[in-house]
Each structure stands twice: as C-alpha cells, then as structure tokens.
Amino acid sequence: MDDIASARASCRAMHAACTEGFVGRRVALEREAAMKWNERERYGAVVEHLAAAGNPEACFLAGLAIVFATDGQCYAGPAGAQCLARAAKAGHKAAVYVLGLLRYHAGDEEDAAMYLRQVEGEDAAGNAAGYMTNRECVQCRAQAEAAVREVTWNVIVEPSPAPVALPKEGSRCTAAGCGVPQGWSNYGVFCSEDCRIRHEHAQFSALVSLPDSNLVHY
C-alpha cells in the first residue's frame, strides 16, 4: 500500500513537473518514437502541448503541420511560420532552413540568404575559411524532409500550383565546380549565396511540395 501511495505521489510530482513550461521546453521529443507511430492522437496532443510550452522540436513539427498539412492543403498561414520562427529562435537549425526556403519560394531572396547563412554559421563572406558551402543545409534538408513526411503521412497533400515567377529561375551558374560535391563529401562549395539558395530550393522542392508562395505571410 505504501508503494502505491508513493508511486501516486511521484506520479503527481512528475505530472506537475511536466506541465511546467520549463520542463516542456526540454523534453526530447525524438525519444517518443514508439508513441509517434502507435498512438497518433496522443502523440499529436503531446506535440501540441510541448509546442505551447516552447519546446523547439515540437514548435518545428507543429509549424510544419500547419504549413504543409493543414486540412490536406498546402496552406501556410501566419501561425505555421510563427511556430517555425519560435523553433528557429531557440536554435532549431532545420526550422531556420525551412523558413529560408519558404522565404525564397515567396520571392524574398534577401531574407532567404540570411537564413541560410545562419544555418551554415557564416557571415556574408562565407565560413571561417571564406567558403560558402551547403554542409549544414544537407543535414537540415534530410531532417526537414523526414519531419514533413511525418506530419503529412496520413494527409492527402494537394500539389501546390507552380510559383508564378521564381527569382532568377533558369539562370545557370557558369563557375566551374559550383555546388558540386567534392570527393567523399555530400556537400559542395558555391560561388555565391544565390547559387546556394537556388540549389537548395531545387533540391528541397523536389522532395516536398512547397506551399503556394502567395499564402506565406509573416
């Protein structure tokens, strides 16, 4: 009986701790993989709860769900971008990456380039060695693709209409080796930020259907 009483007491303490935003922000959502696939509704409720508490991964998933999966349509309301921005602000790199590509898709090249610099940890002159690579982008792209599949797995996503005019669509870089992976690496060195964002946009939009740029608002 003592055991039950103490178990109940520790459960209550645990519940109290877990409902505090402080703990919610630090729960590792990635560890809940079994719940994710076996108890969809419960997992969804946990994500929502943790997103409300500011958990970066939960904000990332909740943001993607709004941007890529709401009502089975590609619709990006401000709430989706806000969730992603919240995750990005907490240092979630894949969220920064997705925000950058959404900005590019909406025709805002300057913001897009700024986000990708942040992903790569560069300033305007490139990394510490003066190069512009997509080393971190490659990781973020894989992570974002998996997360988009996760939030859209049981949702019929309507293909979004092709954007009216993408910035500098069709212009080809003539610099030798620009963006071509070197040796054993899976990332390349780019001659400019324009080339890098264009490359990332082409790669990511081939993997997931980016929302209609007219609907992306901030």
Ligand SMILES: [Zn+2]
């Ligand atoms: Zn180039």
